[in-house]
Amino acid sequence: MQLLRSGPSPFVRKVLVTLHETSQYDDVEHIDVATTPLTPDSKLIAANPVGKIPALVRSDGPTIYDSRVICRFLDARAGGGLYPEHRIWDTLTLEATADGILDAAVLMVYETRFRPEEKVMMEWVEGQWGKVSRALDALNTRWMSHLNGRMDMGHIAVACALGYLDLRHDARSWRTGRDGLAAWFDTFSKRDSMVASQPDP
CATH class of the missing domain: 1.20.1050.10 (Glutathione S-transferase Yfyf (Class Pi); Chain A, domain 2)
Structure with a gap:
């Protein structure tokens, strides 16, 4: 999996904390993209047509995006219990x-x-x-x-x-x-x- 991310984004941080808390941080390749609302990154747009970070590129399914969706996916993947x-x-x-x-x-x-x-x-x-x-x-x-x-x-x-x-x-x-x-x-x-x-x- 690849996580498309950018610097201080708090939505990216949610995903990073979730990865750490569920012991999955090393399962993901972290790819920094330089993107703004005015100049979205081309790689990001290819993964997420909305052009927002984070986006999680999966090898076994479509890219998923929006931090809430990604965090719930990661929790389900690890059985972390973060959504009791x-x-x-x-x-x-x-x-x-x-x-x-x-x-x-x-x-x-x-x-x-x-x-x-x-x-x-x-x-x-x-x-x-x-x-x-x-x-x-x-x-x-x-x-x-x-x-x-x-x-x-x-x-x-x-x-x-x-x-x-x-x-x-x-x-x-x-x-x-x-x-x-x-x-x-x-x-x-x-x-x-x-x-x-x-x-x-």
Whole structure:
């Protein structure tokens, strides 16, 4: 299998953490691609017509893409138990919440990185941060009992989302007023899989 990936992508990091946690990291050839929304990589487009990373190229079937699909495939392949049936809807909702944070946080970066300065719409940027902030509040109030339980894909997704906020939106100080979530992340981020997948700035 080949994993098409790119630097600090938090969606790629979800897959990397999953590979480490399920002892499959060495089963995959890691291929870095240089891609942006404006200049997608040709190899990536050949694998994923949407042109997004990550994409997992398989020898025995079609390429699969979207981090949620890849992570579920890898978990099933290894029998890792990261999607426990007895609480599957909670796990999937928590993963979707984390991915919603990432979608908004990445769009904030894109708005200032790929648009001319005079066309950047700060009201739109703040609207995206509003999504992030509400989701963080929900994690801190509704989801701590789940996060403090047995690890599943929800834990991995949330940790990668919070790590990305530290990487790209540290000035927003997401920890303020969210002591429980901050303490949980400080502990979870010390896992070997999180340390091994820490992206460069």
